[in-house]
Amino acid sequence: MTAPLARDKAVAPSRPAPRRRRLDGTLLLVAPAVLLVLALFVYPFVYGLALSFQPYGDNEANGPLGSYIAFFGDARERLSIWNTVRLAIPATAIDVALALPLAYRLRRPIPGQRTLTALFVIPMTLGTVLIAEGMLQFLGPAGWVNKALLAIGIVHEPVRFLHNYLGTLISLLISDFPAVFLLLLGYASGIDPALDRAARVLGASWIQRTVRVTLPMMLPGIAVATALSLVATFSVFPSAVLVGNPAGETRVIAFAAWQAAYEHFDYSEGSAIAIVMGAIELALVFAALSLRVGGYRRLTAEAGR
């Protein structure tokens, strides 16, 4: 089996497009980028992985897994995973649910589209730190929101928006929304409006068109937006400290990793927590991305491409 194949190759180097015989020199242009990622991303990652199996201080007694045992053995440390998940998933779900219909409607331009898009993008430039900083003022006990609520008479004492779970969730919702929206808008504007019109002509109701036509077409976009939003919200750190309660309910895993490495100077446990964080986050991201395979491929297959 292999011999004729190998001879074939020796005779005629079979590339998909045998335009040139020599090795394409332009391919070398990709080398610097690959080398940079290998040196600054892959190597440190492997280094961190190795470091995490070299426990430091008291953890050394527990063998190579000492740093992981220290993390998973401590209920308070373990809780940081749950604290992160219960912020990241609701924030992502709410943002996608809000951005999806918005993006779908805006794929047909409405007056002032460019201004609107620009307005949605502003929170992206502000960044999590500034949003958290601004929330201290705006949502604080003497801030405008509480003043308005008190004036209307909905509440009788200021609502505690800050330094708790709610504060961190709000800050994530704001800082994460623009990216989700822009991404979905990109996908929505790629859907051929003729499909929707065709379904309408064939008598499909608004709900049928949404469920049977639009949503399946949007599924890849939803998957990517969800994945990228999970990446952003899972690494919540500054806002969990500034408008959350980093000693309690918003002691997120990024904060735990930072604390181990930079406050306790245990780089081994810091790396171990960082690796655990990356593993959980990647699992969530791939779960989100698997949506895309399910929906889109089937649809394009049915379309007979």
Next chain:
Amino acid sequence: MTLAARRLPARSAIDGGAVFVYLVLGAVALVVGGIVFSVLLDAFATSWFGGWLPDGYTDRWFRAAITDFQIPQILGATAVITLAVAGIGVAIGVPAAYVLARRRFRGKGIIQLLLLLPLLLPPITYGIPLATMLYELRVAGTMLGVIIANLVPALPLVVLLLTPFFEQIDPALERAARVLGASPRLVFTRVLVPLAVPGVLAAALIVVVRTLAMFELTFLTSGADSQTLVVALYYAAFAPGIRPSQQIDAMAVVYMATSLVLLLAALRIVDPTNMVVRVRR
């Protein structure tokens, strides 16, 4: 597949979708506007206790920020770091994006995945090992260390943004130039570069904005004189009570103005919807 036409598709007079757009828009504008304006007003306030508006206005917090927070020094460091990251990111990312857009080769999938991974992992995950490594190499705490760390997500972003951009540039243009006798170098400088400038510029601006807002990696690798605005702001906000809130907000306004100017510049060059996903019709 029998979507039976039970009734004629009726167009309602009120566009429910548009109403929803304006509702969400209103909510976003209210919250973001509220945050921005309360920071802005507070930064110019003499004091702000209890009332709807500050008790008086002054610019002394900005003058104080210049001396106390060393704003000029931080702005200088921020400019050097963001521009260096964008410059290096573009210099390395553009050729890679071009190759990925134009060529098919073995192992392309692996390279694409490799160039995507840094964007898929939270910065803290690779930031802690990277910072530890940079501390051992004694570059952490310097501007070089901050630039190196920020390149990790910046380069993949450039490649991700520019690969579809190069894909939509018609290869026939390059082929035509070659047929007419242009050398590969001439094709590059006279055909590709002019066509690619808007996309490259936009990608560079987006990297600058992202680096400006990148907290985690800068936080992990910066020292006293290599802080960017966002990290300095975090430290100021992290220790409330030491400084009046007005002074912190003055710094926030400086940060906000800087990134807003850059973003608006980026938006003038490209439509963001086209940058994310490009669709051929």
